[in-house]
Amino acid sequence: MNSKDLLKLVDQYGAPLYVYDADKIASQFNRLTNAFKEVPSLKLNYAAKALSNISILRFMNSLGSGLDTVSIQEVKLGLLAGFKPESIIFTPNGVSLEEIEAAASLGVQVNIDNLSILEQFGSKHPDIPVCIRINPHVMAGGNSKISVGHIDSKFGISIHQIPHLLRIVDLTKMNINGIHMHTGSDILDIDVFLYASEILFETAKNFKDLEFIDFGSGFKVPYKEGDIQTNIEELGKKLSARFNEFCKNYGRDLTLAFEPGKFLVSEAGSFLAKVNVVKQTTSTVFASVDSGFNHLIRPMLYGSSHEIINISNPTGRERYYSVVGYICETDTFGSNRRINEISEGDILCFKNAGAYCFTMASNYNSRYRPAEVLWYKGKGHLIRERETFDDILRNQVDVKSLFEAPKKEAVN
């Protein structure tokens, strides 16, 4: 799809608008599948939290993907979208035993990441197979906000607790059928990832009935030309060879699983916003769009840099702009960006808007969340309507009568 298609969609559905290109999602899915074609069995479980629209989930299902979920609500969405329970893995953190039991009772593969719940679950349901999330204590990527495998991370069961873990498994007679790690977003160094994998293999040897080993995700995608990205093909070659060797020693073919979110949907997404005001101050030219961190919070939340292009004036002279939102907070999308000359009314396109963008949107400032469109086979399909004032009021309880002036008592 091109800029003209995007502009037409804005004409049709208004701004701000999220658009997702199904072809890009499919090509990323196929790229990852191809990179691991040497392993006997590969399972990609799309991480629903990246972009959880039910139509996106249906599309993932049609590609042959499984689903990685982190809440019982995501499990229910996945089931509604047509995933079989056995194609769903539930990988939450810090949730109650009841929520894990609820997922298990729906037939979903549960993944437990702490010893307390593992012990309770194993004691009550020794017959339900469980995957365990291991923390290999490896620092992946440079950003501690998105690195979740290091020593102070709240995620996973520490490798130093393996002896106790084995005691729990032994005493409860529970069945561990999978072993998992997710070191966080942004794998830059394949060797670091392979090093963490070795720790996982070492841990896996302790369990006789494994069916799969899940290496989580964290594949980095480029945000602009020349950006470093995870070399999927090289990772595929190296990890597949090592995995196959492990299976040989283990005595059985296992499934190699991943849970990519960003890798599958980030680049497929475009966020389109209209410029309300171009404002020259003494130091900067601001372009203010009809959006803010209520719609796209990643630049403000963890400093991610989304490329911004002016699709209304693609050949205009390039100038420096700070692109900001309309929220009453500092909500800078990008500072000192070279962008083709911007006029009020132009449509700016924010790239890499597929992952963790709409799913993190809110109603802050009592604004509506945007509409979403799936671009499929050369056509746009509305997959979420723009909110309306009714959505803002939904679930609010107006206790008006509490504040009404008391009626004057009748005087005889």
Ligand SMILES: *Cc1c(COP(=O)(O)O)cnc(C)c1O
């Ligand atoms: C968020 C998450 C993922 C997806 O991570 P990406 O960086 O988007 O690929 C995978 N697994 C688990 C357990 C997660 O919490």
